[in-house]
Amino acid sequence: MRILVVEDEAKVARALQEGLEREEYTVVVARTGEEGFYVVSAEEFDLVILDLMLPGRDGLQVLSTLRKRGLMTPVLILTARDAIEDRVQGLDKGADDYLVKPFAFPELLARIRALLRRGRTQQVARLQLADLEMDLLVRRVRRGGKDVELTPREFELLEYLLRHKEQVVSREMLAREVWRETSRATPLDNVIDVHMARLRRKIDERFDCKLIHTIRGVGYVLQEEQ
Amino acid sequence: MRRLWPRHVRSRMTLWYVLVLGVLLLVYAGVASSYLFYSLREQLDHNLLEDVERVEGLIENTPDGMVALKSVHHGEDELNTQRFVEVWSPNGILLYRSPTLRGRTLGGPPPPNPEGTAEPSPSTVRLADGTRVRMAASIPSVDGRRVFLRVAHSEQGLWQEMEEIVSVLLLVLPPALVLAGLSGFALARKALAPIDVMARKAERISAERLNERLPIENPEDELGHLAQAFNATLARLEAAFDQLRRFTADASHELRTPLTAIRSVGEVALQTPKSATEYRDVIGSMLEETDRLTRLVDSLLTLSRADAGHIHVQRTDISLLGLAQEASSLVEVLAEEKRQRISVEGDPTLIVSGDRLILRQALINLIDNAIKYSQGGAEIFVRVAAGKDTQLIVEVVDQGPGVSQEHQSRIFDRFYRVDSARSREWGGAGLGLAIARWAVEVHGGQIRLQSVEGQGSTFRIALPSTTTPEKNGYKEAST
Numbered sequence: 001m002r003i004l005v006v007e008d009e010a011k012v013a014r015a016l017q018e019g020l021e022r023e024e025y026t027v028v029v030a031r032t033g034e035e036g037f038y039v040v041s042a043e044e045f046d047l048v049i050l051d052l053m054l055p056g057r058d059g060l061q062v063l064s065t066l067r068k069r070g071l072m073t074p075v076l077i078l079t080a081r082d083a084i085e086d087r088v089q090g091l092d093k094g095a096d097d098y099l100v101k102p103f104a105f106p107e108l109l110a111r112i113r114a115l116l117r118r119g120r121t122q123q124v125a126r127l128q129l130a131d132l133e134m135d136l137l138v139r140r141v142r143r144g145g146k147d148v149e150l151t152p153r154e155f156e157l158l159e160y161l162l163r164h165k166e167q168v169v170s171r172e173m174l175a176r177e178v179w180r181e182t183s184r185a186t187p188l189d190n191v192i193d194v195h196m197a198r199l200r201r202k203i204d205e206r207f208d209c210k211l212i213h214t215i216r217g218v219g220y221v222l223q224e225e226q
Numbered sequence: 227m228r229r230l231w232p233r234h235v236r237s238r239m240t241l242w243y244v245l246v247l248g249v250l251l252l253v254y255a256g257v258a259s260s261y262l263f264y265s266l267r268e269q270l271d272h273n274l275l276e277d278v279e280r281v282e283g284l285i286e287n288t289p290d291g292m293v294a295l296k297s298v299h300h301g302e303d304e305l306n307t308q309r310f311v312e313v314w315s316p317n318g319i320l321l322y323r324s325p326t327l328r329g330r331t332l333g334g335p336p337p338p339n340p341e342g343t344a345e346p347s348p349s350t351v352r353l354a355d356g357t358r359v360r361m362a363a364s365i366p367s368v369d370g371r372r373v374f375l376r377v378a379h380s381e382q383g384l385w386q387e388m389e390e391i392v393s394v395l396l397l398v399l400p401p402a403l404v405l406a407g408l409s410g411f412a413l414a415r416k417a418l419a420p421i422d423v424m425a426r427k428a429e430r431i432s433a434e435r436l437n438e439r440l441p442i443e444n445p446e447d448e449l450g451h452l453a454q455a456f457n458a459t460l461a462r463l464e465a466a467f468d469q470l471r472r473f474t475a476d477a478s479h480e481l482r483t484p485l486t487a488i489r490s491v492g493e494v495a496l497q498t499p500k501s502a503t504e505y506r507d508v509i510g511s512m513l514e515e516t517d518r519l520t521r522l523v524d525s526l527l528t529l530s531r532a533d534a535g536h537i538h539v540q541r542t543d544i545s546l547l548g549l550a551q552e553a554s555s556l557v558e559v560l561a562e563e564k565r566q567r568i569s570v571e572g573d574p575t576l577i578v579s580g581d582r583l584i585l586r587q588a589l590i591n592l593i594d595n596a597i598k599y600s601q602g603g604a605e606i607f608v609r610v611a612a613g614k615d616t617q618l619i620v621e622v623v624d625q626g627p628g629v630s631q632e633h634q635s636r637i638f639d640r641f642y643r644v645d646s647a648r649s650r651e652w653g654g655a656g657l658g659l660a661i662a663r664w665a666v667e668v669h670g671g672q673i674r675l676q677s678v679e680g681q682g683s684t685f686r687i688a689l690p691s692t693t694t695p696e697k698n699g700y701k702e703a704s705t
Contacts, residue, residue: 082527083536102520171517179556182583187521187594187658194559216506217513 001116002026002044006036006062007051007078016049019105020112033057040066045073047115049108052079052090060093067094074115078103104170106219113167127162130224132203132211134162143203153178154199161212161222170219196220236414243410248403255395262391266384267360271348274362278377281311282366285322285373293321293368308383310359314374321373330354332361336374351378358385420449428456436464476641477526480656484515484522491515525657529640532664539581539668546576546618546689547610553589554608557597564602568593572610578618578689580669585689588665588673591658592622592685599626599683618689625682634675638663 003025007013010031017027028043030036033054040048040062048066052059063075074096079086082100090098097111127134131144139155141148150158156178161169175181175188196212204210213221232238284295293313310332313322318335330353348362361378424440431438439460440453495508531537547570554568561568578585589608596606607623629637633644641656662685666673671689 083531084538102516187590188556189517189521190560191557194563198559216510217517218510 001046002028003112004028004030004036004040004043004045004048006030006033006048006054006059008032008054009051012051015105016108019109023109025112033059033062037062037065040071040073041069047112048073048075049112050075050077050095052077052081052086060090063090063095064093076108076111076115104172104218106168106170107173109167110164110169110173127159127165129162129165129211129222130209131207132162134159144207148202150199150202153195154202157195157199158203161220164222166221166223168215168219168221173219236411236418239414240407240411243414244403244407247406248399251399251402255392255399259388259392259395263384263388266387267381270360270379270381270384271362274348274360274377274379277309277379278362278364278375281309281377282364282375285313285366285368285375287369287371291321293373295322295324308380310361310376310378310380312376314376316372316374327353330357332359332376332378336363350381357382421452424449424453424456431460433467436460436467473640480522480641481519484519487515488512522657525661528661529657529664532668537584537668539584541579541581543577543579544582544585545574546578546620547572547574549578549582549586550589550608550610550620553586554593557590557594560594561597561606564597564600564604566597566600566602566604566606568597568606568608570608570610572608573612576610576612576618576691578669578691580689584665584668588662588687589620589622591662592687595658595685596622596624596626596683600624601626612691613688616691618691620687620689622685623682624684628679628681628683629675629677630679634677637675638673 001024003020005013005016005020005027007016007029008031013029013031017029020027028039028045030039033056036048036050036054037057050059050063054062059077059079063077066073066075075094076097076099077090077095078099078101079090080101087098096115099108099111125135125137127136133142134140135142136159141150141155141158157174160174160178171189171192174192179188179192181188196214200212204212210225211222213223213225215221232241281295285293286296288294295311308326309324310327311322311324312320312327312332314336315321316336320335323329323331332353333351348360351359351361353359358381359378360381361376363374363376365372365374367373420443427440439457442450442453442457444450445454491508491511495505500508528537550572551570554570558568593606593608600606604625606625607621609619609621609623611619611621613619629644633642636642637644638659640660642660643656663673666687666689669689671687674686674688675683676686677683
């Protein structure tokens with residue numbers, strides 16, 4: 001999978017490149033709007049990550065020229081401006097998704113996966129990791145063959161973690177996807193931590209192999225111990 | 227046309243003044259001269275009618291079947307030059323025509339059926355050469371013979387007099403207007419001079435010198451009012467600037483705290499080599515601070531958008547109790563961790579028209595605060611009730627330490643914290659209550675704190691139950 005990153009801020013560009021390459025993507029970095037435009041016209045990419053505030057030609061211009069040329073490569077916009085009008089403008093010009101700076105890297109990865117997967121979502125009835133099983137139809141969770149009683153919120157939380165197993169999820173992602181909180185101003189971090197602690201008690205406490213792990217300062221990941 | 231219109235108020239005032247005065251003077255002159263004209267003509271008519279009677283007495287038959295006027299004493303000669311007489315026989319034969327007429331007629335043969343001896347009413351007649359005369363007719367009988375008599379007096383004197391009067395009036399008008407214009411201009415300039423002074427003073431008051439005020443000479447007159455209004459605006463501006471300055475300073479200060487943490491954690495970590503796990507820990511701790519920074523910046527952005535009026539309030543009808551329950555259930559786990567109980571009670575039928583997310587935010591912030599500041603095992607009440615004057619009341623009551631009087635007035639201020647060390651430990655930046663206040667006020671409501679130190683706090687939100695146009699000019703998108 002080839003990803004073009006158009007980002008003028010050197011540190012951010014390097015971090016993006018390193019992080020994405022670790023996830024086995026091939027990354028090309030363009031440092032200006034012109035360069036990005038030139039590269040995207042010359043080569044083929046599976047995804048473009050586009051900073052909006054660029055020297056020379058700004059991101060929105062790059063995007064609209066791109067779409068006018070008929071290139072349907074998915075575009076993920078990065079920007080420091082998060083007013084609703086800005087988002088609408090970006091999406092109107094043909095962006096596929098939108099991420100506000102500062103963003104959590106796990107969230108960027110999740111968005112990239114979603115964009116690349118687009119149109120290929122499979123319906124699943126069961127989710128599983130090691131000896132943890134979740135039956136989505138009868139809403140039952142078992143660990144090591146024993147039923148685990150979960151509240152609806154805990155069930156949703158675990159479902160999200162299972163769907164993103166072995167991927168780090170940030171609190172912000174949980175707030176938006178599990179709590180369906182659109183506003184970043186609503187402080188849910190403590191609430192999420194408490195729920196996570198309870199879930200952990202129910203899932204992991206009686207087992208030696210822990211599945212829920214905290215990545216300090218980033219979020220949580222559901223995986224068998226490394 | 228636009229260019230001809232004077233630029234200065236004083237010139238415009240003068241121009242209007244002169245225009246109005248000119249029109250008034252013209253109307254006055256018109257009314258006065260027509261009054262004069264009518265009274266002069268009445269005088270003329272009066273003399274004419276008298277003269278008709280006199281002429282009637284002077285008519286005498288002559289042997290040739292005509293008539294003649296007896297000449298009286300010569301003193302009347304003067305009058306005779308202004309008097310025109312014509313006598314006709316009833317069958318249309320000219321019996322006499324005064325020499326002053328010089329062959330002109332006063333109206334030809336009489337009508338075939340002249341009405342009796344009715345009082346002759348004078349009328350204006352224009353002779354063949356254009357001379358205007360005032361004419362009266364009568365049908366006297368001269369020695370038993372009925373004749374048709376016309377007597378006319380020239381209007382020349384009347385018109386001469388009118389001409390003189392009108393020309394005097396018109397001659398006086400322009401200098402009067404010029405004089406009025408000049409004095410009007412001088413007066414306007416004198417009256418407006420203080421405004422010039424005020425404008426010059428106001429120009430010198432810049433953003434850096436907002437504490438200056440205009441002098442008020444007489445608070446009762448119009449200029450005094452203007453100066454007062456201007457000063458009041460300045461005071462509001464100054465307050466707004468002060469608030470902005472304080473806000474910026476406070477915000478920078480708040481940003482500094484996590485920045486300091488990031489910096490020192492990083493610097494200290496680099497001092498000695500560490501294991502991978504230790505480095506992970508350091509980076510994690512730095513990321514936690516970054517999170518705090520992000521949250522702070524998000525809150526600041528929310529507030530600054532609110533200040534700029536960029537937040538659209540999307541009103542819908544919301545059950546207030548339902549909203550309170552929703553807010554409380556969202557943060558309930560935090561209370562459970564501290565073995566606290568949140569009771570939400572009240573009238574489920576109360577409906578408020580407001581923006582669900584914004585109002586919920588306010589409630590979440592209040593309940594979150596109550597949980598934070600209450601002891602373990604305490605009880606928190608959220609009460610919804612109808613207040614007086616169609617107000618809706620939401621109260622969040624805690625059994626926490628309360629807030630002392632000195633802090634109560636400022637507790638809704640941005641970044642204000644009663645105990646900064648303790649609050650920061652809980653990760654607050656002192657913006658929660660400021661955001662709650664904004665959320666309530668944007669709905670036209672009020673938020674108040676009632677608290678006695680050591681006996682808990684009651685945050686009381688009063689919202690108007692009906693949709694009211696909100697103040698502060700926040701934009702509103704109706705749904």
